[in-house]
Amino acid sequence: MTAANRLMIDMTNFFADAVGESGVEASEVEALSPRLEGLRERLQGWRAGKEPSFFHLPFEPEHLETVYEWGQEITAGFEQLLVLGMGGSSLGGEMLVHCLGGSEEFSDVLFIDNVDPVRIEETLEGVEWSDTMVLAISKSGNTAETLAQLLTLLPHMERAIGARAVKDHLLIITEDEGGGLAEVGRTLRAPMVPHPPVGGRYSVLSPVGLLPGYVAGVDVEGIIDGAASMAERCLSADIRENPAFWGGATQYLLAEQGKSLTVLMPYFERLNKVGSWFRQLWAESLGKLDAEGENRGLTPSRAIGATDQHSQLQLYLQGPADKQFTLFIADEMIYYGDRIPARFKDIPAVSPLAGHSVGELLAAEFMATRETLTRNGRPNRTIRMPALDAFTLGELIMLLEMETVVVAELLGVDPFDQPAVEEGKVLTREYLAQMEGQLSL
Numbered sequence: 216m217t218a219a220n221r222l223m224i225d226m227t228n229f230f231a232d233a234v235g236e237s238g239v240e241a242s243e244v245e246a247l248s249p250r251l252e253g254l255r256e257r258l259q260g261w262r263a264g265k266e267p268s269f270f271h272l273p274f275e276p277e278h279l280e281t282v283y284e285w286g287q288e289i290t291a292g293f294e295q296l297l298v299l300g301m302g303g304s305s306l307g308g309e310m311l312v313h314c315l316g317g318s319e320e321f322s323d324v325l326f327i328d329n330v331d332p333v334r335i336e337e338t339l340e341g342v343e344w345s346d347t348m349v350l351a352i353s354k355s356g357n358t359a360e361t362l363a364q365l366l367t368l369l370p371h372m373e374r375a376i377g378a379r380a381v382k383d384h385l386l387i388i389t390e391d392e393g394g395g396l397a398e399v400g401r402t403l404r405a406p407m408v409p410h411p412p413v414g415g416r417y418s419v420l421s422p423v424g425l426l427p428g429y430v431a432g433v434d435v436e437g438i439i440d441g442a443a444s445m446a447e448r449c450l451s452a453d454i455r456e457n458p459a460f461w462g463g464a465t466q467y468l469l470a471e472q473g474k475s476l477t478v479l480m481p482y483f484e485r486l487n488k489v490g491s492w493f494r495q496l497w498a499e500s501l502g503k504l505d506a507e508g509e510n511r512g513l514t515p516s517r518a519i520g521a522t523d524q525h526s527q528l529q530l531y532l533q534g535p536a537d538k539q540f541t542l543f544i545a546d547e548m549i550y551y552g553d554r555i556p557a558r559f560k561d562i563p564a565v566s567p568l569a570g571h572s573v574g575e576l577l578a579a580e581f582m583a584t585r586e587t588l589t590r591n592g593r594p595n596r597t598i599r600m601p602a603l604d605a606f607t608l609g610e611l612i613m614l615l616e617m618e619t620v621v622v623a624e625l626l627g628v629d630p631f632d633q634p635a636v637e638e639g640k641v642l643t644r645e646y647l648a649q650m651e652g653q654l655s656l
């Protein structure tokens with residue numbers, strides 16, 4: 216595996232030297248280092264594979280083997296992959312496909328990650344069942360939405376390809392063999408791939424995310440190499456040398472000082488789904504009660520440059536000083552896009568644009584936003600990628616996962632559970648039961 220670091224993390228504008236009193240001091244971040252000692256020890260165990268963890272996924276070659284085996288079968292036999300799943304069961308795959316997908320041999324990977332009947336109907340309208348493989352993913356196997364998605368599209372499949380062929384068009388990823396999805400799969404004799412023993416929001420580096428990615432043409436080995444390289448860097452005992460410890464501890468401190476809204480703002484639309492994936496990771500991992508029963512958490516928010524400069528930036532600059540920002544830019548951006556013709560260069564509004572590529576304009580807008588945030592005392596950091604490629608995306612995924620775990624450690628919460636979500640699931644079932652009562656009257 217290559218150890219070249221491609222992701223550059225510029226934290227300068229998180230600190231008081233750049234943004235004044237709304238920033239933090241490097242010495243304050245360093246002072247948090249002893250509180251991360253327990254995590255450092257656990258990380259060594261995770262790296263050695265002593266207990267299941269997302270951190271070890273890039274070092275488990277069997278996941279890639281499964282992805283190649285199924286990926287080749289799907290790309291050889293089908294035109295389309297339809298992925299069913301909620302939250303962590305779909306967001307990682309969607310991120311990979313959206314960021315780097317676009318294989319010419321294989322056209323479509325579609326995701327149904329809701330039970331909005333209109334959206335489902337619209338998605339299914341274009342599905343040619345004889346050319347489609349369905350991938351149903353649920354770690355627990357009992358998620359109502361995922362089961363409803365699968366069970367409602369089964370009759371469509373059966374009508375189109377015949378009941379006996381369904382098992383050749385369906386693949387299931389689930390962990391719990393006693394769960395509803397496994398039960399349905401066994402009845403239909405559909406093949407099953409085990410979900411790794413990690414939470415859905417930490418599962419992107421397993422077949423859960425990599426298989427849809429592979430099918431869309433993503434270089435999954437590059438993703439894994441990048442993630443492994445970042446994981447090794449995150450083992451450093453020196454907090455300043457450890458990107459996730461340094462980044463996570465700084466974001467924690469900023470939040471403790473009132474900046475508990477984390478805004479992710481890529482200047483690259485392909486990175487938009489990184490924001491969707493990160494929102495679940497950050498929200499479900501951090502938003503919970505600590506040991507003293509205090510409500511803790513940092514609220515994720517996402518924006519997209521340059522579009523949201525014309526929507527959110529006014530708030531960011533002069534609204535409440537409760538936010539910290541992570542901006543993303545890819546150096547290659549300046550080479551993209553047509554040059555703006557000089558034809559109307561005598562018009563004052565056109566003259567500064569003439570001759571520049573559209574990518575150069577976007578890059579200039581990024582630099583301007585970064586500077587205005589800084590001048591207005593709004594703490595911000597920049598994650599710079601030379602190019603948006605698989606290795607860099609793998610580094611980014613591992614960095615954001617590890618930063619989440621670091622912030623959780625400092626908040627004193629468990630990053631791997633989501634105890635409060637259960638209540639809503641129970642109530643949903645109760646409401647359904649009530650509706651059944653009404654309908655039977």
Ligand SMILES: O=P(O)(O)OC[C@H]1O[C@](O)(CO)[C@@H](O)[C@@H]1O
Nearest residue numbers: 301302303304353354355358415
């Ligand atoms: O993979 P499963 O078990 O279907 O869960 C889907 C999602 O639902 C949650 O349990 C609750 O939102 C998430 O943590 C998870 O990613």
